[in-house]
Amino acid sequence: MSFSAVAEESQLTVISFGGATKAAQQTAYFQPFDQRGVGKVIAGEYNGELSKIKAMVEVGHVSWDVVEVESPELIRGCEDGLFEKIDPAIIGEQSNYLPGTLSECGVASYVWSMVLAFNAAKLTQGPTSWADFWDTKRFPGKRGLRKGAKYTLEVALLADGVSREELYKVLGTPEGVSRAFKKLDQIKPSIQWWEAGAQPPQWLVAGDVVMSAAYNGRVAAAQKEGAKLGIVWQGSLYDPDHWAIVKGSKNKALAEQFIAFASQPEPQRTFSSQIPYGPIRQDALGQLPADVQQQLPTAPSNLAEAQLVNAEFWVDHGEELEERFNAWAAR
Secondary structure, three states, rough: OHHHHHHHHOOEEEOOOHHHHHHHHHHHHHHHHHHHHOOEEEEEEOOOHHHHHHHHHHHHHOOOOOOOEEEEHHHHHHHHHEOOOOOOOHHOHHHHOOOOOOOOOEEEEEEEEEEEEOOOOOOOOOOOOHHHHOOOOOOOOOOOEEOOOOOHHHHHHHOOOOOOOHHHHOOOOOHHHHHHHHHHHHHHHEEEEEEEOOHHHHHHHHHHEEEEEEEEHHHHHHOOOOOOEEEEEEEEEEEEEEEEEEEEOHHHHHHHHHHHHOOOOOHHHHHHHHHOEEEEEEHHHHOOOOOHHHHHOOHHHOOOEEEEEEEHHHHHHHHHHHHHHHHHHHH
C-alpha cells in the first residue's frame, strides 16, 4: 500500500447544515477530533436533501462519510438503505442519552426546539401559551408562523386545547386535521408566514410581528445581540438532528470513531456552550452554567413543557398534509 493511500484513508468527510451550527461543530467536534491524530475532518455542507446521498449510493461512488440529517430523513434514508447500521456498542451506556436520540442508523448530534417567541420590549405582559398566540384581542398585531404543515398543525391543536400526550393521536385522524385547519382559519388574516429561520427574530425586532413561532437557537442569537426577545417553552416542539454514516463509506470505522467522540460529554458541553441547542447526554447538561442551561431545549424545566416531534408521523403523513396546507394557504 502506498503512502498516499494511507493518507487518503485517514480523511473523513463530514457534511452538515452550515451556518452558526457548523461553526459550533467546528469548535466542539471537528478540530478536537483532528487533534486526536486518527483522521482529519473535511467539513462540507448541504441543505438536508437525500437526493444527493441517494445518487452516490446508487452509483456506488460515495464521497461523503458522515452526514447530519433531520429525523424524518434519517428514518427514510434508513428504510431505503442509504445509511449504514450503527453498532450501538460505540456510544456506551444507553441510559445516558435522552429518549429519541439513538436509532438503528443514527446517533443524535443535538436537540433543537420550535418555540413561541415574542418581543418583550413591545409587550409588557407576554404570552404564556399557544392559546395566547391565538388571542388577537389581548395581543393585537401580526404573528409569524412557519409556512408549512409541520409544526403549524401541531401548535394549532395545542392552542385548541389538545394535550401534548394526545397531540399525534388527534392529528392522525381526519377530524383532528380539520380541527387544526379550522383553528388556523381563526387567525389567518393575522398570520405572516416565514420560510427561513432568520426571519422571525428579524421581524420581532423590527416590530413587524408581535410574536412568532421560531427556532430557539435563532432567538438566543438575537438575544445575545441585545434584542429584548422572550421565549415561551410551554408547548414547544423539540427534535434532534442526527449523525448518520453514508452506505458504502470507505471510512466506516473512522466514521464510527467520530460519532463516538462527538457523543462524549465534553464535546457535547462545548457545542451547547457555543450555540443554544441541547446536548443529547444527560451528563453533559449538568456541566453547563445555569444561565446557559436555561436556554436549552433539553433543560429539565423546558423539556417538561415540551413535546418530541413525531418523525414517524411526518414520514407517513407529511406529503398529504403539506399538499393540503399549501392549498389552504393559497386560498
